[in-house]
Amino acid sequence: MSGPAAASAPTDQAPVPTVDNAAGTGASSLTEEKLASRVMLISIAIMGTLLGLYTSLQSSLVFGVVSAVLRNAPPSPFTELAVRASINLIAVGGLVGMVALLHPERRRGATVAVQVAGIAVVGGVFRAGLQAIAGVYDIGIEPSRAALLLEIGTTTIVSAVTLVGGLVQQRLWRRTVAAERVRFTAQGRVNELLRTLQDEELRVRRDISQTLHGSVQSAFVVLEARLNALTPRVQTAEAAELRAVTEELARLREGEIRALSGALYPADLERGVRAALTTILERVPPSVAVRSAISPASARLDEPDVDIATRVLVVRIVEEAVSNALRHGGATSIDVAVDVWRDRVVITVDNDGSVPPAEAAWSGLTRLRQYLELAHGRIDLSPGGSLQGARLRASFAL
């Protein structure tokens, strides 16, 4: 297997990035309490405003009630509407203010009913008082006590309905949030499980790879040494056979075992991403010009909080890009740049080879794209770049 060919099929080993949806459920209970109150206040404000505007319109324009609000001005239904609507909006504001102060949504049982009733009654009296001050009732006929009580009663009932509506809205919101939390928690558990499985898979891959790279290769070296020591002691014909066997063992050790080990887990990754990338570029034939710009910020990739799957992904992307440039693009020059900027990995691989046709089955690239989409990242292969050939650009969040 040739050098670049040895770098093939990397995407079979690319890890599946998991998305941490659980982060979205991290709101504290205090924040949730405040949000619930806000939902209730907004609901009351909207319902109260709509009802207030509706009754104002009804009184002024439909029933044609004309009061002596503006005593020196000619009676006008629109003036009447403006005054009544303003009073209603102020009353709604008062209602919202009382709810914000007393927080009936935080009470339990009968206390809620008592508070709602209390606020509604005060709201009714407040609105009736405002109307009396504005002279809404001064239409030539003195308002009777019964009419005033009726006004207070209806306003109280409407206020109570509005408050109950707000409470229901708030409860529904809480229920929705709780359901979302359950969903996110379940998703988080799934992600955690996936991550655990992925870590375990990587651990096993790494262990097998290291065994192949270390113990198995060393065992082969010992066997080769023994055969080499044995060769001079045997007859000529057998010696030639022994030499052939020794050479075959060396070929297996240097070629197949190394390629198998690299396919399982990137070589030298245990010494850092830079070392692993250097190993990949080292295998590119010497006839190809290779330049690499692995920024100092890329050292972030080797920090303990960056998981191994991410490091493997970085190495596999570069490996895939280099492999494609050599195998399909016929590149004679390759530039590799890896950078980490604002906790986002940016990988650019330019080459001077031909741009792959759109219909080519870039299975490796397609798989990497799918993985990156899960990690809210992307990978694009397009014509151009610094070497006027093809550019592969990948980016994803750490």
Next chain:
Amino acid sequence: MQPHRIAIVEDQPLYRQMLALLLSSTPALKLVAVCADAASAQRDLRADDLDVALLDLRLPDGDGLSVGRDLRRRNPGLGIVILSASDSMHALLELDDHEAAGWSYLSKSSALSAHSLIRAIQHTAAGRTVLDPTVTRDRRPRPSGPLAQLSARQFEVLGLAAEGLTNSAIADRLGLSPRSVDAHVNAVYQALGIQSTPRNNPRVTAVRSYLAHTARAMPA
């Protein structure tokens, strides 16, 4: 002449055993310690009692570079020979320029040859950098690197210097006069822009450049 005092750090038992056997039977060398992993090496090895440490690049709990760095901090004159079953010679580029002198690389196959091993140990103990000839042999300069501007002869001389040969040994090998080799070496330094400084050995810097800007013509 005192035999060179050697320590082995190698995790593979059979290979470790063979290496120990080879070193013990070589009069010019004295095996003083054998360790199976990085932790025991860092705990048990007394760097001042060693001339050269043979370290496997890959250890179950670390790597030979880290162990070597740790030993060199304790004994700056210590020679380090990195052993690896595969072609991982470029790992030496992870060392800084100023600490690279006295670090060598030997493939595990070559390390089981008494001639290659003794030669590598002796040169490394003398502060030189030796790259395994079986691994450097097929290397070619990349067109993008500074080595592309060297003449074929200069590249050949640099390759032999990378194997740890002295100028006179290179002269013998190539059938040139020592003065010609000196001139080639200086031309290489000039072409690569390498200057001798108190911190940097120009020969080591040139060898590192060789390592960085070449690749195997027919990788396995």
